[in-house]
Amino acid sequence: MSTYVLRIDCSDQKGLVHNITGVLFKYGFNITSNGEFVDKERGHFFMRTEFVGEPVKDELIGELRALLPENASVELIEARKKDIVILASTEPHCLGDLLIRHAYDEINARIRAVVSNHERLKALVEGFQIPFHYAPHEGLSREEHERTIREIINRNRPDYIILARYMRIFTPEFISAYHNRIINIHHSFLPAFIGASPYRQAYERGVKIIGATAHFVTNDLDEGPIITQNVTQVDHTYGPHEMQQAGRDVEKVVLAKALKLVFEDRVFINKNKTIIFE
Amino acid sequence: MSTYVLRIDCSDQKGLVHNITGVLFKYGFNITSNGEFVDKERGHFFMRTEFVGEPVKDELIGELRALLPENASVELIEARKKDIVILASTEPHCLGDLLIRHAYDEINARIRAVVSNHERLKALVEGFQIPFHYAPHEGLSREEHERTIREIINRNRPDYIILARYMRIFTPEFISAYHNRIINIHHSFLPAFIGASPYRQAYERGVKIIGATAHFVTNDLDEGPIITQNVTQVDHTYGPHEMQQAGRDVEKVVLAKALKLVFEDRVFINKNKTIIFE
Amino acid sequence: MSTYVLRIDCSDQKGLVHNITGVLFKYGFNITSNGEFVDKERGHFFMRTEFVGEPVKDELIGELRALLPENASVELIEARKKDIVILASTEPHCLGDLLIRHAYDEINARIRAVVSNHERLKALVEGFQIPFHYAPHEGLSREEHERTIREIINRNRPDYIILARYMRIFTPEFISAYHNRIINIHHSFLPAFIGASPYRQAYERGVKIIGATAHFVTNDLDEGPIITQNVTQVDHTYGPHEMQQAGRDVEKVVLAKALKLVFEDRVFINKNKTIIFE
Amino acid sequence: MSTYVLRIDCSDQKGLVHNITGVLFKYGFNITSNGEFVDKERGHFFMRTEFVGEPVKDELIGELRALLPENASVELIEARKKDIVILASTEPHCLGDLLIRHAYDEINARIRAVVSNHERLKALVEGFQIPFHYAPHEGLSREEHERTIREIINRNRPDYIILARYMRIFTPEFISAYHNRIINIHHSFLPAFIGASPYRQAYERGVKIIGATAHFVTNDLDEGPIITQNVTQVDHTYGPHEMQQAGRDVEKVVLAKALKLVFEDRVFINKNKTIIFE
Numbered sequence A, B, C, D: 001m002s003t004y005v006l007r008i009d010c011s012d013q014k015g016l017v018h019n020i021t022g023v024l025f026k027y028g029f030n031i032t033s034n035g036e037f038v039d040k041e042r043g044h045f046f047m048r049t050e051f052v053g054e055p056v057k058d059e060l061i062g063e064l065r066a067l068l069p070e071n072a073s074v075e076l077i078e079a080r081k082k083d084i085v086i087l088a089s090t091e092p093h094c095l096g097d098l099l100i101r102h103a104y105d106e107i108n109a110r111i112r113a114v115v116s117n118h119e120r121l122k123a124l125v126e127g128f129q130i131p132f133h134y135a136p137h138e139g140l141s142r143e144e145h146e147r148t149i150r151e152i153i154n155r156n157r158p159d160y161i162i163l164a165r166y167m168r169i170f171t172p173e174f175i176s177a178y179h180n181r182i183i184n185i186h187h188s189f190l191p192a193f194i195g196a197s198p199y200r201q202a203y204e205r206g207v208k209i210i211g212a213t214a215h216f217v218t219n220d221l222d223e224g225p226i227i228t229q230n231v232t233q234v235d236h237t238y239g240p241h242e243m244q245q246a247g248r249d250v251e252k253v254v255l256a257k258a259l260k261l262v263f264e265d266r267v268f269i270n271k272n273k274t275i276i277f278e
Helices: A016-026 A057-067 A092-103 A122-127 A142-156 A172-177 A198-205 A240-263 B016-026 B057-067 B092-103 B122-127 B142-156 B172-177 B198-205 B240-263 C016-026 C057-067 C092-103 C122-127 C142-156 C172-177 C198-205 C240-263 D016-026 D057-067 D092-103 D122-127 D142-156 D172-177 D198-205 D240-263
Strands: A002-011 A030-039 A044-053 A073-078 A082-088 A109-116 A132-134 A160-163 A182-186 A209-216 A226-233 A267-270 A273-276 B002-011 B030-039 B044-053 B073-078 B082-088 B109-116 B132-134 B160-163 B182-186 B209-216 B226-233 B267-270 B273-276 C002-011 C030-039 C044-053 C073-078 C082-088 C109-116 C132-134 C160-163 C182-186 C209-216 C226-233 C267-270 C273-276 D002-011 D030-039 D044-053 D073-078 D082-088 D109-116 D132-134 D160-163 D182-186 D209-216 D226-233 D267-270 D273-276
Touching (some): A002 A267, A016 A030, A016 A044, A016 A057, A016 B016, A030 B030, A044 A267, A057 A073, A082 A092, A082 A142, A092 A122, A092 A240, A092 D092, A092 D122, A109 A142, A122 A132, A122 D092, A142 A172, A182 A240, A198 A240, A209 A240, A209 C226, A226 A240, A226 C209, A240 D240, B002 B016, B016 B030, B016 B044, B016 B057, B044 B267, B057 B073, B082 B092, B082 B142, B092 B109, B092 B240, B092 C092, B092 C122, B109 B142, B122 B132, B122 C092, B142 B172, B160 B240, B182 B240, B198 B240, B209 D226, B226 B240, B226 B273, B226 D209, B240 C240, C016 C030, C016 C044, C016 D016, C030 D030, C057 C073, C082 C092, C082 C142, C092 C109, C092 C122, C109 C142, C122 C132, C142 C172, C182 C240, C226 C240, C226 C273, D002 D016, D002 D267, D016 D030, D016 D057, D057 D073, D082 D092, D082 D142, D092 D109, D122 D132, D142 D172, D160 D240, D182 D240, D198 D240, D209 D240, D226 D240, D226 D273
Parallel strands (some): A082 A160, A160 A182, B082 B109, B082 B160, B109 B132, B160 B182, C082 C109, C109 C132, D082 D160, D109 D132, D160 D182
Antiparallel strands (some): A002 A044, A002 A073, A209 A226, A267 A273, B002 B073, B030 B044, B209 B226, B267 B273, C002 C044, C002 C073, C030 C044, C182 C209, C209 C226, C267 C273, D002 D044, D002 D073, D030 D044, D182 D209, D209 D226, D267 D273
């Protein structure tokens, strides 16, 4: 008996919950948790159900589709660790945090590889017996550099690509190659301080709170669907460096929280937003 | 067409969601939100459904009961403002906050009366055209004093009794007369600093965070089911008075949040805890 | 014996603290609290000292000036309640909160008058025996409308003007007439969602946290020095209206906190930022 | 030229700041930050001054002592990394976090050794090239076990001993051997849930917020001076295990923050509380 997550989204209409749970009931599955949400502006229905049982996948999806509107998306996911590739540059705090969670089985994922355009984090990664790929960008066009990275990624067939303080911008081609599968941690409380040096910007503006945002990556830089955000208080004694230090602790916790939610199949993308069944 | 909240709790078993939503679907009600939770330790199921329609109440409850385990509690509540009586002593911050929300229709309740064992808040209450009852406790036994208060409460037939910094302890008789209908704001992060002078206790202990807790009142003082809690940071420059001042802003926001949840029928009591469908 | 706050800011140089405290020591004043800060980027020194004594004001300031760089600003303020005029439009939450604190002496200020371009808050204000001035803007040019408001303000000679959800933009003339004396509560976590309808903007962007910002008003709308900020968590179930409701509790607490700091002479303006001695 | 921290505490009296800064001024030291606090209940003065210069240590302390009350404690500390020994049991989150900060020079300390009564964390520690000492407690009396640990500690001559989720209780002898030098992270918001299994306790009590507390260790278990605390929100869907998971992220951030403050000599112990100059 395995645990499954059933994810459905479709146009809203009456009777959806009754009909969907009817199929699950017929098979005698044991539902362990159930969440529904209707985006009333869009008239769109989202449902996530966790159950224990032994479904014949195609048959179950077929029966559900027969009851659902034509535009329905139906996913049946057997609970398993996600495969991920992490991209990082020089900062160890988010990457290191994920490596430790991974080493002690506290993240629902297998880190297949870490890719970096710098060598600073090599020893850290290899100390955890994870393959580290150094992919320098100097002297390469963006396309050439991305080709190398994509080759490494594709070889590892990840479910998700995690940008753990990776400091370069991708081409639209790269992003669409991994549609809705790239997750970034941005070092500000989006949409404040979009772009470069957000801690410097925050310092110049004299804010009293700084934050971090984990989001899916889309072509609009820093504009993808937000998964999690958090903040911490600062004051006038913080320079840009102290803000950055304080921010790091927020960044790593926000990223880890977002990944936990995504890796448990709790996050739906609803246009440019997320719906999260916690 | 009215809005209804259907609240069900019963022993957990398979098919509950399917069966319950089936009845609602049959009547053609439009479900606007739906929440379920199973307490696995107890094997107990909780469900809250909001829908729009015109049910015949007894018939609907009868049909649902026929499908549910014998121990099921089924409530069908037509959305309406709750009637409340507020008890206060001398501190204006929680009471005043409720009066303003009430005056501008930002709380889902009608304040029927305010009762106080002091006169300090009389002008405040009457400035909002709410009846103020002065019920001094001096020279009275606890039972005599409570008799006066109960007489005022009962005359107003409230759904809930709100203790907005009411500083006296009730007899078990009083509490059981209003079982699960008395809500208190405690000026600490329970279970820390139970009992008198929590801010003094917090100061003596040198804590770096203070909090407030809104909870249902039971016979075990400060031990009833917790509805909401929040905190704020303090430091060594705060004396007991400054902690109290800082705490007041937490108290009033925590109480208002708890009342919003209760007055929208979102809170279930599960033994000594709460389940909240936000 | 009165309590005084001495506020000094000047170019930084060695010996400032020693020299300043030497003067205070010579007079035998009892220093109750003392804060210093150096903005190293600017090379600028700030100091706030609270002491109890009976100074001859001009003499003390003269002695201090003689020891300080030429660009020094020296203020000696006898502790007293600040006089304020509050401007509001239609929302009661911030105004009501200030009225209650005022009624029970929990804000270090005297509310001289409330001015509004709407009549909705009249009863609330008058219930607290505070003069309410209705100053409608319909049919008036911005200059005409501001003339009325300035006349009311000037008659009351306030130390500060508080914008408690006042929804109109001022001319540069108005703002410079009350330089560094106008405090606004902005209903977002600045610099996110500058401009109109920040909660609608926040909803559209799908943020997971919303906030509020109290700041001094300058000619750059929403760009003045930030005094305090705070946030609260939201999720996908919050529409713009629910975000606004949740935001109100943050707004009123953030504004009250900012005013407490300003009214105790704890806030220095340092170019476009604040320095706060808590 | 080195950076120094001067730490003074003594009975409060007039002129202390003037006199102390006078000595520093005479030597021409460049004060970079300065904090003072008076505990008025105790009549006790605390001051922390950071300056750059080349003091003759004994001479400077002698001059200061001559100006200060007899009970004065005067410390002059040259800024340097602290030496620490970390004790852990089986949980990797706090230890791992410190190892990464250490590896990338983001903690003002040198980890001399890690001691554990379990082998689970050996590979983690050795992956960072830090000596790991396995000191099992099975079959040993408490005194025998502590003798082994003290031997390892003493060989490494640490400034501080960090309990990073070390799950055993020390004898009073052990604690007094390292008076005010042992720092613990407690997995609850003290003083709530003192003792064993705080997350289980929190779950049973149905709290809506859980926290963590970093504190100095004294003979009264869980009663030492608190350095930092923080919290995170939970709800009825969290079982004890989920609370523990959520709590871990709070624990590691709270511990790291406390250590940053202690290692920068910002924390004074004031009876059973702390005074912190941030």
